[in-house]
Amino acid sequence: MDMLLELDHISKIYGDLHAVDDLNLTVPQGEWLAIVGSSGSGKTTLMNMIGCMDTPSKGSVKLEGRKLEDLNAGQLADVRKNMIGLVFQKFYLVPHLTAVENVMVAQYYHSVVDEKQALEALDRVGLKDRAHHLPSQLSGGEQQRVCIARALINDPKLILADEPTGNLDEKNEKIVLDLFRQLHEQGTTIIVVTHDALVASCAEREIMLNHGVLVGEKWNDSDAQEAYEAAGGRPASTGAQVEGAQTGETAIGFADPTKAAKTGGEEVAE
Amino acid sequence: MTNTGMFFRMLFSAVFRRRSRAMMAVVASLVGAATLFCLAMICIAVPQQMNEEMRAYGANLIVTPTSSTTSGDKAGIDSAMVDHTTEMVAAKGSEKHATYRYENVRVNAAPYVMAGVDAAQVKNLNHHWVVDGSWPSDGKVLIGRDIADAIGLKVGSRITIGYRASDNSSSSTSGSTSQSGNDGSTSDADNGSGNTTSSAPSAEGAVGQSPTGGASEGSASSASGTSNSQSSSGQPMQDGRVSSDIMDTSGTEFRVAGIVDTGGSEDSIIYATNADVDKLTGVTRGVDVIEYSAGANDLNALVQSINDMTSMHVKAQQVTKITASDTRIITMLQTLFWIVSLVVLVLTLVGVGTTISSIVSQRRNEIGLRKALGASSSAIGVEFYVESAMYGLIGGLIGTAVGYGLAQWLCVAVFERSIGFNWGLGVASVLLAALVAVVASIPPVHRATRIDPAVVLREE
Numbered sequence: 001m002d003m004l005l006e007l008d009h010i011s012k013i014y015g016d017l018h019a020v021d022d023l024n025l026t027v028p029q030g031e032w033l034a035i036v037g038s039s040g041s042g043k044t045t046l047m048n049m050i051g052c053m054d055t056p057s058k059g060s061v062k063l064e065g066r067k068l069e070d071l072n073a074g075q076l077a078d079v080r081k082n083m084i085g086l087v088f089q090k091f092y093l094v095p096h097l098t099a100v101e102n103v104m105v106a107q108y109y110h111s112v113v114d115e116k117q118a119l120e121a122l123d124r125v126g127l128k129d130r131a132h133h134l135p136s137q138l139s140g141g142e143q144q145r146v147c148i149a150r151a152l153i154n155d156p157k158l159i160l161a162d163e164p165t166g167n168l169d170e171k172n173e174k175i176v177l178d179l180f181r182q183l184h185e186q187g188t189t190i191i192v193v194t195h196d197a198l199v200a201s202c203a204e205r206e207i208m209l210n211h212g213v214l215v216g217e218k219w220n221d222s223d224a225q226e227a228y229e230a231a232g233g234r235p236a237s238t239g240a241q242v243e244g245a246q247t248g249e250t251a252i253g254f255a256d257p258t259k260a261a262k263t264g265g266e267e268v269a270e
Numbered sequence: 271m272t273n274t275g276m277f278f279r280m281l282f283s284a285v286f287r288r289r290s291r292a293m294m295a296v297v298a299s300l301v302g303a304a305t306l307f308c309l310a311m312i313c314i315a316v317p318q319q320m321n322e323e324m325r326a327y328g329a330n331l332i333v334t335p336t337s338s339t340t341s342g343d344k345a346g347i348d349s350a351m352v353d354h355t356t357e358m359v360a361a362k363g364s365e366k367h368a369t370y371r372y373e374n375v376r377v378n379a380a381p382y383v384m385a386g387v388d389a390a391q392v393k394n395l396n397h398h399w400v401v402d403g404s405w406p407s408d409g410k411v412l413i414g415r416d417i418a419d420a421i422g423l424k425v426g427s428r429i430t431i432g433y434r435a436s437d438n439s440s441s442s443t444s445g446s447t448s449q450s451g452n453d454g455s456t457s458d459a460d461n462g463s464g465n466t467t468s469s470a471p472s473a474e475g476a477v478g479q480s481p482t483g484g485a486s487e488g489s490a491s492s493a494s495g496t497s498n499s500q501s502s503s504g505q506p507m508q509d510g511r512v513s514s515d516i517m518d519t520s521g522t523e524f525r526v527a528g529i530v531d532t533g534g535s536e537d538s539i540i541y542a543t544n545a546d547v548d549k550l551t552g553v554t555r556g557v558d559v560i561e562y563s564a565g566a567n568d569l570n571a572l573v574q575s576i577n578d579m580t581s582m583h584v585k586a587q588q589v590t591k592i593t594a595s596d597t598r599i600i601t602m603l604q605t606l607f608w609i610v611s612l613v614v615l616v617l618t619l620v621g622v623g624t625t626i627s628s629i630v631s632q633r634r635n636e637i638g639l640r641k642a643l644g645a646s647s648s649a650i651g652v653e654f655y656v657e658s659a660m661y662g663l664i665g666g667l668i669g670t671a672v673g674y675g676l677a678q679w680l681c682v683a684v685f686e687r688s689i690g691f692n693w694g695l696g697v698a699s700v701l702l703a704a705l706v707a708v709v710a711s712i713p714p715v716h717r718a719t720r721i722d723p724a725v726v727l728r729e730e
Contacts, residue, residue: 048724051642053642053722053723053724054722054724073647074646077641077644077645077646078644080642080643080644081643081644082644086642086643092635092636092639092642094280094636094639094640095288095636096283096284096287096288097280097283097287101279101280101283104271104276105276105280105640105643106643106644107276108273108276108277108280109640109643109644109645109649110643110644112272112273113271113272113273113275113276114271115271134287150643
């Protein structure tokens with residue numbers, strides 16, 4: 001199995017604070033991974049490093065075997081626009097552009113603008129009829145779907161979603177998760193940062209961070225786990241020597257991500 | 271749609287869908303452009319207006335025959351030479367002129383100076399003359415206030431004017447060939463020495479009131495028949511004295527059309543039409559003085575060019591008092607306006623800069639997002655600079671129109687004249703407004719393009 005993403009002992013250090021502490025993680029092509037943890041646990045910092053928007057203080061990030069630390073700002077921007085689709089909790093749509101124009105912005109910076117293709121992307125998320133509405137004229141769920149359409153438009157290999165359902169009601173949450181499910185079925189690698197147990201449980205695999213340290217990992221899809229392990233994939237681990245850290249080859253499971261984020265995780269007997 | 275089309279679509283969306291914020295930037299540029307354009311228009315219009323106003327107070331250049339001409343048969347400057355000289359003056363700028371032919375005449379045997387003029391020309395040249403009644407016409411004369419008071423004349427009165435050839439012999443007029451009529455001293459253009467020249471034949475009745483206000487050898491010798499030189503000119507002697515003709519009051523009767531009051535030397539002169547002077551003297555000849563109100567930028571050069579043409583047998587002189595004060599006031603005004611314009615330009619730059627900076631700051635998230643989507647700093651910079659230029663262009667266009675309206679209103683209110691739109695200045699104003707907007711946006715855009723795209727994801 002090809003590893004799309006390889007994190008090798010990466011740390012992000014701000015003064016004395018280790019936002020991410022010595023994390024090892026491999027993510028194969030087509031995996032749906034959820035990163036859970038409480039606020040300040042380093043989820044978003046980790047996501048920024050994976051998304052080429054931040055660089056680790058230590059360690060190495062490889063995307064499709066390419067070391068990101070060797071790339072300059074322009075090359076990182078190229079990796080971002082060619083390989084990664086970003087979905088944000090607060091949507092971050094350009095307020096003065098319509099839904100279709102917001103999708104076309106991603107095309108504009110990627111390659112060539114194609115309005116028809118942008119409309120198809122909106123159609124895919126069920127928003128063709130709202131294509132010419134401004135974000136202010138759309139509901140939160142609709143805005144998030146525009147955000148997803150924008151993330152999909154350039155056929156990225158990796159979708160990075162930061163709390164994609166954080167601002168949505170249950171109905172829209174379901175729509176968004178269904179969209180992720182479709183993308184996953186089509187082979188797109190998805191990494192979702194979330195607080196939500198339901199959202200996390202939709203992923204094949206979950207890892208949990210606490211104060212920047214990996215404290216747990218569990219698989220929600222045993223087939224995917226077997227395939228991963230068969231391909232030589234190893235559990236995530238950390239080199240941080242703190243209590244509760246998942247330092248070895250054995251995964252530390254957790255039952256409920258929200259609860260576990262608060263309690264620090266629990267050992268799972270294999 | 272092409273990427274260029276998308277670029278402009280984003281640009282127009284940013285400008286027209288964010289009206290309130292775009293309005294702020296446009297208004298900042300508008301105010302700057304309006305103020306600058308208005309000031310610049312006034313900077314250009316005021317000196318022109320001042321020049322015209324100053325020139326309405328009389329001539330700034332006088333042309334007289336050279337001595338070689340006057341010492342002979344007193345032919346004066348013939349009409350062809352008047353036309354030629356006028357062409358030379360007109361070639362250097364706008365001009366107004368009036369010609370004067372001076373003769374010594376007698377009224378009730380007392381000597382006075384009479385000037386043959388074209389009333390329309392004199393009126394056009396000397397807006398400051400206060401005329402009670404009307405200007406001279408055939409059979410009617412305009413007399414100076416001093417003469418009217420001395421003789422007790424009023425508008426409509428009759429006056430008998432006598433002419434004696436002996437009063438106007440060449441010796442009596444040799445030095446009296448120039449007249450300024452401006453209460454201003456004249457100076458040789460060559461050296462600016464300020465040498466004054468007399469303006470007209472002095473008359474006994476106007477002793478010490480040479481029309482230029484200056485004394486010269488000419489004025490002294492040009493007094494009428496009472497001087498010794500006059501006696502040597504062949505006047506009859508009686509008992510060792512000049513034969514008195516004091517009782518000789520013969521002459522031609524004219525009606526007083528008007529009385530001129532300038533407070534200057536003009537108040538001692540009788541003005542009649544050229545035709546009446548020709549008829550009175552029985553001689554048709556050229557003029558003694560041409561007065562010009564010349565709009566040439568370099569009056570010295572004009573004077574020099576006329577004087578260099580010795581074959582013309584005329585001599586040009588500046589009326590330094592008018593020219594110097596005119597230049598000084600205009601220079602002061604222009605300096606003042608340009609300083610104010612500079613201050614306004616700086617204030618505009620600060621105002622537009624602050625506004626653009628505020629707008630860019632409000633769009634930090636959008637910039638971060640664009641970078642997260644893969645936009646390069648230069649691509650974002652170009653988008654914002656073009657957007658700023660657009661604000662500047664729109665503000666500049668409206669501001670220039672408003673500035674023109676303001677300048678027009680000011681000129682009508684203050685100078686009672688309208689000003690034409692200066693297209694060159696208008697284009698410069700619009701371009702400057704765009705340039706100022708772009709320059710003002712450089713620091714905030716430069717800061718914004720260095721935004722770490724992670725900031726938009728850093729909100730947990």
